[in-house]
Every structure is written in C-alpha cells, then in structure tokens.
Amino acid sequence: xxxxxxxxxxxxxxxxxxxxxxxxxxxxxxxxxxxxxxxxxxxxxxxxxxxxxxxxxxxxxxxxxxxxxxxxxxxxxxxxxxxxxxxxxxxxxxxxxxxxxxxxxxxxxxxxxxxxxxxxxxxxxxxxxxxxxxxxxxxxx
Amino acid sequence: xxxxxxxxxxxxxxxxxxxxxxxxxxxxxxxxxxxxxxxxxxxxxxxxxxxxxxxxxxxxxxxxxxxxxxxxxxxxxxxxxxxxxxxxxxxxxxxxxxxxxxxxxxxxxxxxxxxxxxxxxxxxxxxxxxxxxxxxxxxxx
DNA sequence: TAACCTGTAACAAAAATGGTTACAAATCGT
DNA sequence: ACGATTTGTAACCATTTTTGTTACAGGTTA
Numbered sequence: 091x092x093x094x095x096x097x098x099x100x101x102x103x104x105x106x107x108x109x110x111x112x113x114x115x116x117x118x119x120x121x122x123x124x125x126x127x128x129x130x131x132x133x134x135x136x137x138x139x140x141x142x143x144x145x146x147x148x149x150x151x152x153x154x155x156x157x158x159x160x161x162x163x164x165x166x167x168x169x170x171x172x173x174x175x176x177x178x179x180x181x182x183x184x185x186x187x188x189x190x191x192x193x194x195x196x197x198x199x200x201x202x203x204x205x206x207x208x209x210x211x212x213x214x215x216x217x218x219x220x221x222x223x224x225x226x227x228x229x230x231x
Numbered sequence: 232x233x234x235x236x237x238x239x240x241x242x243x244x245x246x247x248x249x250x251x252x253x254x255x256x257x258x259x260x261x262x263x264x265x266x267x268x269x270x271x272x273x274x275x276x277x278x279x280x281x282x283x284x285x286x287x288x289x290x291x292x293x294x295x296x297x298x299x300x301x302x303x304x305x306x307x308x309x310x311x312x313x314x315x316x317x318x319x320x321x322x323x324x325x326x327x328x329x330x331x332x333x334x335x336x337x338x339x340x341x342x343x344x345x346x347x348x349x350x351x352x353x354x355x356x357x358x359x360x361x362x363x364x365x366x367x368x369x370x371x372x
Numbered sequence: 373t374a375a376c377c378t379g380t381a382a383c384a385a386a387a388a389t390g391g392t393t394a395c396a397a398a399t400c401g402t
Numbered sequence: 403a404c405g406a407t408t409t410g411t412a413a414c415c416a417t418t419t420t421t422g423t424t425a426c427a428g429g430t431t432a
Contacts, residue, residue: 150378
C-alpha cells in the first residue's frame with residue numbers, strides 16, 4: 091500500500107456507520123470489513139472524533155455521526171484525517187539559494203500555483219457528500 | 232522535508248534552464264541554487280529527459296528545453312516526475328471484505344470520487360505554463 | 373463480577389525519500 | 403592524445419512515514 095490510505099479508510103468507516111446505524115459497530119467488526127487491525131480503526135475514528143464528525147464513548151461500541159450524511163462532504167473527511175492541516179498536497183524544497191534570482195523567489199511562486207491546484211481539488215471533494223458515496227456503494231451503476 | 236519535492240525541484244531546474252539559456256548549467260551549478268546534492272539534480276533531469284521535456288548529452292553540461300516555456304505546463308512537469316503514472320493522488324486500501332456490501336463496492340466508489348478530484352487538480356496545473364512561473368519568479372508582485 | 377470495549381502507548385516492519393559515494397563512459401580544451 | 407570535467411547510474415545509508423501489532427489502563431454493560 092503506497093501513500094496514505096487513511097482518507098479511504100475513513101470513508102469506509104463512515105459508510106459502515108450509516109448502513110448499520112441501528113447496530114453497535116465495534117472496532118473489531120469494522121476492522122473485518124476494512125480488513126485491517128482494530129487499532130488502526132480506533133486511531134482513525136479518534137481523528138474523526140477530534141474533528142467533530144462522530145461522537146464516541148470510551149468503553150462503548152458504536153460511533154455516532156454528528157451530522158446527516160447529506161451534510162458531510164468528502165472534504166470534511168479529508169481534513170479530519172490530515173494530521174498537519176498546514177501541509178500542502180505538494181511539498182516545496184526548503185533552503186533554496188537566496189543568492190540566486192530563481193532560488194530567491196521559487197518558493198513563493200510555487201506556493202501560489204500549488205495552492206490553486208489544491209483548492210481546485212478540495213472544491214471537487216466538497217461537492218461529494220457521504221450520502222452520494224452511499225448511493226455509489228449501495229447502488230453501483 | 233515531507234512528502235515528495237521532486238515536482239518543486241523540477242520546476243526550479245527548468246526555471247534555471249530558462250534564465251540561463253545561454254550558459255551551460257552543470258548539475259553542480261544547479262545543485263547550488265536548489266541547495267542539494269548534484270546527483271539529486273541529475274536524477275530529476277533524467278526523468279525530465281525520459282519524458283521528453285529536455286534533451287541532454289552524456290558528458291556535456293547544459294540540458295536543453297525541447298519546447299518553448301509558453302508551451303510547457305506544470306501538468307507536463309508533474310507527470311514527468313511521477314515514477315508511477317497509474318498511482319493516484321489518494322491511496323485506496325486494498326482487500327476490503329468482499330462479503331460486506333460496503334467492502335464490496337467501496338473501492339470503485341472511492342475511485343470515482345478521487346479521480347474527479349485529481350482531474351480538477353490537474354486541470355489547474357495545466358493552466359499554468361513555465362512562462363507564467365518565470366513571470367512570478369522574476370517579477371514577484 | 374465477568375466480559376467486552378475504547379483509547380493510547382510502544383514497538384516492529386515496510387516503503388518512500390533524499391543525501392552520499394563511487395565509477396564507467398562521454399566530451400571538451402589544449 | 404591527454405587530462406579535466408561532466409553525465410548517468412548503481413549502491414548504500416539515514417530519515418521519515420505509514421501500517422500492523424501487542425499490551426494495558428480504564429470505562430461500560432449484562
């Protein structure tokens with residue numbers, strides 16, 4: 091598995107919570123569907139909890155969504171599982187040579203362009219709700 | 232340095248090639264501006280070369296752009312330095328449980344949403360040329 | 373009280389990334 | 403022709419990130 095699959099797993103978890111709204115889903119049960127270790131699930135639910143997307147009780151199974159699936163977007167989820175919100179999609183090399191015209195201004199120039207690209211990506215994520223995802227999952231085309 | 236700064240360094244390199252078009256820029260010289268090891272520079276120039284964005288000659292300093300800066304976009308550069316073009320921006324967890332309604336379809340559903348987000352990002356990158364970057368670098372607002 | 377669960381720390385394993393050394397082969401200037 | 407310089411590339415190390423795993427304290431439930 092390359093990169094960071096927390097985002098994907100978070101969507102998976104939230105989808106399960108919606109479909110099994112009545113049942114008490116333990117991290118063990120969720121881990122079976124995701125096919126990973128329960129601690130991995132608890133870690134991600136912890137991030138969703140701290141971001142205010144779900145509510146949990148220590149010792150009791152079954153996280154609860156704090157919003158309707160129609161009001162929860164992929165962008166909300168994306169931010170929730172980013173541990174450093176300031177860290178952009180693209181990394182910029184540090185310490186370019188300040189004595190070079192290019193090195194002096196490359197970082198600011200890159201930041202401008204990268205930021206626009208990231209914003210475009212985020213705008214797209216903000217237009218897909220968890221409800222939309224449920225549609226795609228439960229009724230695949 | 233977090234993540235992957237090859238993209239940023241590639242833009243830096245190409246910007247240097249444009250500003251010093253007459254001079255023969257060795258990887259040593261470029262490395263001084265980027266502030267890294269010359270081998271790192273040669274590796275990235277190698278990727279730009281294989282992608283057809285520059286031309287180089289073994290043993291002779293000075294890569295040459297194969298297109299005008301007005302016709303080279305950030306998206307071209309982005310693709311050039313991705314070693315696995317099939318690898319998306321967001322990772323999707325492998326082997327979800329096929330016996331679960333969610334696990335069964337989550338991958339396809341995620342793929343659809345993630346692909347749209349990535350496309351939006353790429354569209355933005357495709358609208359910025361190396362020439363635009365030179366403007367931002369040489370004449371900062 | 374016994375069984376179960378969460379939250380979290382601690383650690384291992386694997387992968388990605390960047391930096392470094394080394395060196396063969398190509399080129400250039402004289 | 404020769405020596406200096408350069409590219410291209412392999413090999414290796416260190417660091418960081420991510421995931422998986424074990425362990426356990428403390429809360430909850432029947």
